[in-house]
Amino acid sequence: VTAIFNFGAGPAALPRAVYLQAQAEMLDWQGSGLSILEVSHRSAAFIALYEQAVADLRELLDIPAHYQVLFLQGGATAQFSMVPANLLRGKGKADYIQTGTWSDKAILEARRYCDVHIAASSAASGYTFAPKQWAVRPDTAYVHYTANETIHGVEFHTLPETGAVPLACDMSSSILSRPVDVARHGIIYAGAQKNIGPAGLTVVIVREDLMGQVLPGQPAMVDYQLLAEHRSMYNTPPTFAIYIASLVFKWLKQQGGVAALQVLNHRKAELLYHCIDQSNLYINRVQPQDRSLMNVPFTLDDPGLETEFLRQAEAHGLLQLKGHRSVGGLRASLYNAMPFAGVQALVRFMDDFARTHGFS
Amino acid sequence: VTAIFNFGAGPAALPRAVYLQAQAEMLDWQGSGLSILEVSHRSAAFIALYEQAVADLRELLDIPAHYQVLFLQGGATAQFSMVPANLLRGKGKADYIQTGTWSDKAILEARRYCDVHIAASSAASGYTFAPKQWAVRPDTAYVHYTANETIHGVEFHTLPETGAVPLACDMSSSILSRPVDVARHGIIYAGAQKNIGPAGLTVVIVREDLMGQVLPGQPAMVDYQLLAEHRSMYNTPPTFAIYIASLVFKWLKQQGGVAALQVLNHRKAELLYHCIDQSNLYINRVQPQDRSLMNVPFTLDDPGLETEFLRQAEAHGLLQLKGHRSVGGLRASLYNAMPFAGVQALVRFMDDFARTHGFS
Numbered sequence: 001v002t003a004i005f006n007f008g009a010g011p012a013a014l015p016r017a018v019y020l021q022a023q024a025e026m027l028d029w030q031g032s033g034l035s036i037l038e039v040s041h042r043s044a045a046f047i048a049l050y051e052q053a054v055a056d057l058r059e060l061l062d063i064p065a066h067y068q069v070l071f072l073q074g075g076a077t078a079q080f081s082m083v084p085a086n087l088l089r090g091k092g093k094a095d096y097i098q099t100g101t102w103s104d105k106a107i108l109e110a111r112r113y114c115d116v117h118i119a120a121s122s123a124a125s126g127y128t129f130a131p132k133q134w135a136v137r138p139d140t141a142y143v144h145y146t147a148n149e150t151i152h153g154v155e156f157h158t159l160p161e162t163g164a165v166p167l168a169c170d171m172s173s174s175i176l177s178r179p180v181d182v183a184r185h186g187i188i189y190a191g192a193q194k195n196i197g198p199a200g201l202t203v204v205i206v207r208e209d210l211m212g213q214v215l216p217g218q219p220a221m222v223d224y225q226l227l228a229e230h231r232s233m234y235n236t237p238p239t240f241a242i243y244i245a246s247l248v249f250k251w252l253k254q255q256g257g258v259a260a261l262q263v264l265n266h267r268k269a270e271l272l273y274h275c276i277d278q279s280n281l282y283i284n285r286v287q288p289q290d291r292s293l294m295n296v297p298f299t300l301d302d303p304g305l306e307t308e309f310l311r312q313a314e315a316h317g318l319l320q321l322k323g324h325r326s327v328g329g330l331r332a333s334l335y336n337a338m339p340f341a342g343v344q345a346l347v348r349f350m351d352d353f354a355r356t357h358g359f360s
Numbered sequence: 361v362t363a364i365f366n367f368g369a370g371p372a373a374l375p376r377a378v379y380l381q382a383q384a385e386m387l388d389w390q391g392s393g394l395s396i397l398e399v400s401h402r403s404a405a406f407i408a409l410y411e412q413a414v415a416d417l418r419e420l421l422d423i424p425a426h427y428q429v430l431f432l433q434g435g436a437t438a439q440f441s442m443v444p445a446n447l448l449r450g451k452g453k454a455d456y457i458q459t460g461t462w463s464d465k466a467i468l469e470a471r472r473y474c475d476v477h478i479a480a481s482s483a484a485s486g487y488t489f490a491p492k493q494w495a496v497r498p499d500t501a502y503v504h505y506t507a508n509e510t511i512h513g514v515e516f517h518t519l520p521e522t523g524a525v526p527l528a529c530d531m532s533s534s535i536l537s538r539p540v541d542v543a544r545h546g547i548i549y550a551g552a553q554k555n556i557g558p559a560g561l562t563v564v565i566v567r568e569d570l571m572g573q574v575l576p577g578q579p580a581m582v583d584y585q586l587l588a589e590h591r592s593m594y595n596t597p598p599t600f601a602i603y604i605a606s607l608v609f610k611w612l613k614q615q616g617g618v619a620a621l622q623v624l625n626h627r628k629a630e631l632l633y634h635c636i637d638q639s640n641l642y643i644n645r646v647q648p649q650d651r652s653l654m655n656v657p658f659t660l661d662d663p664g665l666e667t668e669f670l671r672q673a674e675a676h677g678l679l680q681l682k683g684h685r686s687v688g689g690l691r692a693s694l695y696n697a698m699p700f701a702g703v704q705a706l707v708r709f710m711d712d713f714a715r716t717h718g719f720s
Contacts, residue, residue: 009400011401011599019386026382035379038368039371040368043680073433073598074433074434074595076595191595198600199600200601220472239371
């Protein structure tokens with residue numbers, strides 16, 4: 001039996017140990033005789049799970065005490081509205097960094113709420129780099145950036161100073177892949193379906209002094225302050241998704257935390273980018289210093305070979321390598337749960353495929 | 361080993377057959393080699409699952425073609441905002457029926473959006489009946505009612521005529537428990553965590569002509585029209601929750617559909633209400649014709665016995681019988697997945713407990 005490796009961008013593969021535990025406990029969680037799916041979110045057992053998950057995430061990302069951790073619904077897309085609705089605080093203007101599809105979506109939604117200024121952009125290049133200089137308005141409410149562009153494969157590895165202006169970050173596809181300086185941010189948010197858990201859960205980490213000034217006329221559920229006061233249980237939370245996330249956090253701690261994952265993620269990405277760069281079949285146009293460690297998009301020098309590439313890859317157990325429908329091409333996502341052996345298998349296949357088709 | 365029956369109000373017990381299938385497929389869904397948790401929502405296999413789930417729900421509830429079926433996030437609480445944001449259509453006023461905690465919450469949220477008129481209320485009685493006459497304003501945008509009050513145990517078994525005014529219904533705790541005349545409604549919505557599936561999924565059934573006039577300045581994700589255009593995939597949907605719901609829909613069809621469930625649900629509720637009414641220990645104050653078939657709240661003539669009741673019930677495998685923290689007392693939820701044998705076991709225990717403590 002060939003080992004199977006899922007390179008999909010999300011909902012993405014989770015650690016096998018997590019699947020096994022979820023499977024084992026499906027009909028009897030913690031000896032309760034109940035499935036985790038039917039445990040009340042108000043029960044002492046679930047509250048304990050929830051509090052431990054928050055504590056584990058705080059430990060993993062070294063989150064300062066004056067930040068709230070919220071487990072919400074609606075994905076990053078809901079946050080595209082909630083960030084301006086909460087963080088504008090009467091300022092009426094926000095600055096955005098434009099680096100690909102996901103920052104574009106955030107910008108489009110923010111324009112419903114305020115005067116948006118593009119403080120830096122790589123659009124003219126076709127999104128091939130992460131801008132190093134930002135023209136931030138000093139009186140802007142916040143600066144929003146997308147830590148990792150899942151579709152374009154561009155990642156910020158350093159950030160310019162923004163002084164007193166809070167940073168707002170969509171970290172959906174890179175959270176927990178490496179350490180992050182939370183204290184430089186006003187807010188960090190992430191859809192769970194890459195490095196955290198199932199689709200349908202969103203993690204928000206928000207500085208307490210930025211809460212409590214939500215725009216009038218918005219839905220109650222948009223208000224971070226209200227959600228924090230109810231410890232993410234203003235309404236019934238996605239309990240199963242939180243349970244899976246709690247198992248992923250435990251697994252991450254067992255792996256040595258995000259510093260250990262960062263080392264492994266560097267090794268995985270280097271192996272794949274090396275394979276691409278030394279080949280005359282595979283092409284990645286992102287500037288080397290801004291390449292994503294999580295999502296590696298590439299094209300073929302002969303695009304007519306794409307279908308055959310995907311067919312053969314699948315036969316080798318290398319799945320979901322098709323690029324996003326908006327940009328085409330191919331893409332390998334290397335989230336935390338992707339083992340080094342998966343990237344080795346991919347690179348072996350890619351080398352063979354290139355040679356077989358007359359490339360090096 | 362004592363059989364275990366979970367009477368919790370939600371997240372509630374799902375059919376055992378569903379747990380077993382989810383467990384069996386956890387590491388390999390449909391022979392894909394992938395867990396359902398890591399399948400792309402854009403994959404042909406998942407789209408097929410999604411379309412089948414929508415088709416099964418349409419069949420189960422006999423949903424007319426001019427209604428959209430949406431699978432969303434945020435629970436009924438999100439719908440408390442989305443209903444006025446979409447259905448007001450410039451009218452600026454909406455009528456609400458007040459029958460308990462959940463309609464109270466819907467009313468509170470609607471007041472952020474419009475002039476709310478209480479067209480009927482049972483508040484003065486302590487929420488012990490479902491009003492039969494409603495004083496609906498003829499120029500109101502819609503009339504909202506809560507089909508079943510999960511906490512107060514009051515259910516609408518008939519509805520007055522509202523003429524051309526659309527009905528908006530929170531059906532969270534009674535959807536799929538019996539047939540419903542969808543065509544009398546402008547919109548029906550339901551959090552999944554009672555009769556549909558895991559917490560974190562919300563089903564919305566909305567008449568097409570009521571979409572497309574969302575209030576300005578609201579988040580994009582509030583707009584039913586936008587969500588319908590993207591077939592519930594404007595952003596990544598809660599894929600695992602939709603998968604579980606699809607299994608529940610299949611199970612419901614195997615049971616004979618909602619008409620068969622209605623018969624069973626009547627038998628279950630009658631057995632329990634008979635036990636309560638013939639006893640001088642147990643008390644349910646809801647008017648008999650308006651009692652809920654899904655949630656049966658009751659108190660003890662000697663409230664000091666509650667703790668002992670819960671302790672002994674748990675020892676008999678009868679779980680989560682504690683009433684909602686806002687009203688206290690006890691509550692047995694009898695959703696579709698509760699077998700008749702569960703209610704028999706509960707009634708046997710309740711009869712014994714009453715006798716043991718000097719009651720009949």
